[in-house]
Amino acid sequence: MNAYLKPVPTPSKISAPFWAAARRHKLVLQRCERCRAFIYYPRPRCPECLDDRLTWEEATGRGTVYSFTVVRRAASRAFSDAPYILAIVELEEGPHITTNILAAPEAVRIGMKVTAYFDDVTPECTLVKFKPADA
Amino acid sequence: MSLKSKAAIIGIGELKPSKEPGESTALELMAAASAQAIADAGLEKADIDGFLVGMPFNDPGILYPSAAAEALGLRPRMLNQVDIGGASGAGMVWRAAAAIDGSMCRAVLCVTADLNRLGDQRPPMISTAREFEWPYGNIGANCGYAMIAQRHMYEYGTRPEQMAKVAVDQRKSALKNPLATFNDKPLTIDEVLSSRMIVDPLHLYEIVSPVCGGAAVVVVGPELARRSPHPAVWLLGAGESCGHASITYAPSLTESAVKQSAATAFAMAGLGPRDMSLVCPYDCYTITVLVTLEDAGFCKKGHGGPFVMEHDLSYAGDLPCNTHGGQLSFGQPGLAGGMSHVTEAARQLMGRAGERQVRDARLAFVNGNGGIMSEQTSLILERRA
Ligand SMILES: [Zn+2]
Numbered sequence: 124m125n126a127y128l129k130p131v132p133t134p135s136k137i138s139a140p141f142w143a144a145a146r147r148h149k150l151v152l153q154r155c156e157r158c159r160a161f162i163y164y165p166r167p168r169c170p171e172c173l174d175d176r177l178t179w180e181e182a183t184g185r186g187t188v189y190s191f192t193v194v195r196r197a198a199s200r201a202f203s204d205a206p207y208i209l210a211i212v213e214l215e216e217g218p219h220i221t222t223n224i225l226a227a228p229e230a231v232r233i234g235m236k237v238t239a240y241f242d243d244v245t246p247e248c249t250l251v252k253f254k255p256a257d258a
Numbered sequence: 259m260s261l262k263s264k265a266a267i268i269g270i271g272e273l274k275p276s277k278e279p280g281e282s283t284a285l286e287l288m289a290a291a292s293a294q295a296i297a298d299a300g301l302e303k304a305d306i307d308g309f310l311v312g313m314p315f316n317d318p319g320i321l322y323p324s325a326a327a328e329a330l331g332l333r334p335r336m337l338n339q340v341d342i343g344g345a346s347g348a349g350m351v352w353r354a355a356a357a358i359d360g361s362m363c364r365a366v367l368c369v370t371a372d373l374n375r376l377g378d379q380r381p382p383m384i385s386t387a388r389e390f391e392w393p394y395g396n397i398g399a400n401c402g403y404a405m406i407a408q409r410h411m412y413e414y415g416t417r418p419e420q421m422a423k424v425a426v427d428q429r430k431s432a433l434k435n436p437l438a439t440f441n442d443k444p445l446t447i448d449e450v451l452s453s454r455m456i457v458d459p460l461h462l463y464e465i466v467s468p469v470c471g472g473a474a475v476v477v478v479g480p481e482l483a484r485r486s487p488h489p490a491v492w493l494l495g496a497g498e499s500c501g502h503a504s505i506t507y508a509p510s511l512t513e514s515a516v517k518q519s520a521a522t523a524f525a526m527a528g529l530g531p532r533d534m535s536l537v538c539p540y541d542c543y544t545i546t547v548l549v550t551l552e553d554a555g556f557c558k559k560g561h562g563g564p565f566v567m568e569h570d571l572s573y574a575g576d577l578p579c580n581t582h583g584g585q586l587s588f589g590q591p592g593l594a595g596g597m598s599h600v601t602e603a604a605r606q607l608m609g610r611a612g613e614r615q616v617r618d619a620r621l622a623f624v625n626g627n628g629g630i631m632s633e634q635t636s637l638i639l640e641r642r643a
Pocket of ligand 1 (some may be wrong): 155156159160169170171172173174178244
């Protein structure tokens with residue numbers, strides 16, 4: 124098996140629960156106890172109200188494609204397997220997430236429904252990607 | 259308090275960009291652009307008592323302003339690094355005016371320079387990008403602007419040829435600019451659309467080309483402006499705004515922080531888009547110009563595409579836009595790419611743009627843009643009769 128050469132996240136104290144959940148194939152989001160906002164990416168405090176009482180909640184994993192691009196030539200050699208689909212997905216809970224869509228480039232549309240797909244890229248790391256909901 | 263008419267640009271320095279650095283260092287280019295600007299202002303190095311500088315990506319380091327000031331032999335009474343990406347050049351101008359208006363200094367050198375490759379030390383990136391963007395391949399600026407363009411096409415029906423027209427019209431002006439990197443032949447919409455697709459929907463000729471270079475301006479208060487060897491270019495209005503770092507977390511992909519920065523600048527100047535003789539909006543990509551013109555109020559939101567088709571954006575046209583060729587034709591020498599919009603506006607208003615001179619150029623709108631439509635700085639500049 125070839126080594127995985129793309130960048131992998133280094134979890135911080137704040138983000139560790141997110142990546143640990145992804146490892147278990149769960150998508151979790153922080154939620155502010157004060158203003159009830161869902162938060163992505165993980166933050167030290169709520170970016171809406173700066174409260175520090177944040178809890179983790181499991182998300183539905185459903186969302187829609189807010190925008191996307193087919194990267195045909197990547198800025199980094201690690202992604203020399205381009206083309207790949209980079210996207211912003213709007214989660215059902217509200218937040219936007221940078222991700223990849225696993226689908227044929229011509230099949231992807233803004234507004235299409237997608238569901239989370241957990242890609243175990245290394246024995247330690249799982250990335251949260253998406254695939255068409257009807258696939 | 260307002261910065262209206264408190265300071266003026268009286269000197270410009272700008273190097274012809276090169277694709278290869280050769281033996282040059284970023285500091286050498288910075289020194290060359292600085293010397294040009296100070297001489298152009300009719301000043302001596304000793305007159306410079308304020309220093310605003312952008313850190314070259316090729317040669318990054320903390321405490322950069324004092325290191326650069328020492329290397330240039332400056333003894334500033336005010337110094338700082340402006341770190342708002344492509345908005346840094348425009349951002350320096352109002353910061354210089356504020357420092358001058360606050361009597362902290364009298365003559366501010368604003369300078370940017372870079373090589374088109376990273377040095378031994380990679381500039382540190384914020385950890386959130388490394389953790390939540392890079393693993394998915396959201397690296398560099400192309401992807402973010404491509405997703406802005408896709409969303410703009412989805413929401414407003416913007417078409418590829420409309421975006422391409424920006425590069426085509428700006429090239430017409432570049433042909434008259436000896437400093438531009440791409441000034442040897444005209445460009446057609448077909449050529450743009452048949453150039454290689456890099457990140458859908460952006461083609462190669464819609465994306466800036468990194469080059470090596472440097473640019474500087476000298477900003478002074480009324481007293482020194484009166485002694486300027488050229489018509490002084492007065493700052494009438496300035497505004498700044500930032501909504502996000504990664505485009506993923508922006509409140510909108512298609513409506514940018516230019517809305518606030520431009521509205522603030524126009525309000526300070528007491529003027530509106532229709533008063534402008536020319537515009538110099540940041541153009542890292544063709545889509546950047548459409549979104550900027552919309553959000554600055556030159557046309558209705560979403561109408562940027564039809565708007566650029568209806569107007570001739572060349573130096574001879576009815577809405578001269580980036581008459582140096584824009585960065586798309588001039589090249590992007592790091593942060594000096596952002597400064598090129600300031601130098602071109604000043605050059606036009608001073609009446610020193612040569613064959614591409616805009617007739618009766620009196621007022622210019624300049625917009626600096628950092629990151630992925632993140633930091634926005636808008637300026638209104640005026641030449642007084
Ligand atoms: Zn909150």
